[in-house]
Amino acid sequence: MPMTCQEAADRMAGWLDGELSPGEAELFARHLDRCPGCSATLRLLEGQRFAAPRLRVDPAVPGFWDGMDRALDREWARLEAGAVAGPSAALAGPWWRRELRLPASAALALAVAFVLTAGLSLWQAQALARQGQELAQVEARLDRELRLAATPRASPPVEPVGLVAHTPFRGSL
């Protein structure tokens, strides 16, 4: 598959630095043969020179690093004494691999906050449980009363009323 101009543009530095694989280099060369635009751009980049300028300050001069050597000696002594430990804070890798280090005051504040939060949660849980129990009692009572109201009441036994025989009074005794 022939190389596009965009693909060729992305590989120009690789071509100039000899970093293309043989296959890529062949595709790139074929593209240049048929693309005057990319050929012109490449000629422009070929003209660039990156000769390193000479430093005015030479780090190889004896004594140049003496100050740093002393600082590193002090750091080494601190490390051996255990005053500084662990990886450097910056660039120590992805966050999930970093060791969490907190100053004592921050750790204390976190501990206090944790205890307070846990206590508050426990108190709330107990209050909720109490309310739940009361609610259950009220519901049970209501339920009982409703059931009672729904049940038809048995009528009290009616005593048979004795029939009084009324004998018509007739005449005098």
Added chain:
Amino acid sequence: MSATLKLLAPEAASRWTEDELKALHAENPRLAMDMVVRKFRDRLFVHASYITKDAQEAHDVVQEVFIRAMREQRFFEPAFQQKAWLFRVTSNLCFNLVRDRRRRGAILEASPPREQTQADQVDRVFEGQQRAEVLAAIDQMSEDHREILLLRYYDDLSYAEIAEVLQVALGTVMSRLSRARRRLAEVLPAAAAS
């Protein structure tokens, strides 16, 4: 630094591979770290000088990088990429310094006259005006482009090493370098670059 090591030339230390330094660390941690310092300090100083354009700042950055390396517990672990890590930390510290300097410059912008032009600053650290022009042009580019050009063409890192330093894929190194070189061609007249 140990007295015997002071006599050791950096060239001798540079011959030690990372694996040999890691093996040495198991026997003598202090000596292994001293060798790392000897091996990389000059190259890191040059790299820091390219970015900061200030020898004293570059010196301070290199010192800070090695202090961080001493505190980095994984530094001598088998899979740890020491060179890439050192260049990455150096770059980050230098760009932080440059950003701070720009912020301070923005605050002090109202106080004329400007002390130095960009080219003057470059010339203060580097000799040779024509060569410094390329660096001055690189200095006008974005951080991404500037860093990758410095790593490749001034620090002489391979594409694979640059990928480790920048933590990007090899293909990204190639395409970013290509874009950076095209951008440089726009910034810098071809005559000055050659």
